[in-house]
Amino acid sequence: MPSVRGNACRVSNIRHAESYVIERIAAVVQTPKLLDDIVVSLNKSRSKSVAPLQKELSR
Numbered sequence: 126m127p128s129v130r131g132n133a134c135r136v137s138n139i140r141h142a143e144s145y146v147i148e149r150i151a152a153v154v155q156t157p158k159l160l161d162d163i164v165v166s167l168n169k170s171r172s173k174s175v176a177p178l179q180k181e182l183s184r
Contacts, residue, residue, distance in 0.1 A: 153160050 153163065
């Protein structure tokens with residue numbers, strides 16, 4: 126069973142990670158070009174991964 130100190134360290138790490146993620150999201154949202162680039166990249170990636178599945182379904 127984890128120690129109390131081990132749990133406290135995990136909680137601290139989780140809070141640090143949450144803070145970092147929120148800061149990064151805020152930075153992305155405040156930079157429209159960066160947000161657009163991310164959306165374009167995700168859409169391209171999704172299209173590439175979906176295309177083979179669509180082709181298989183159309184057979």
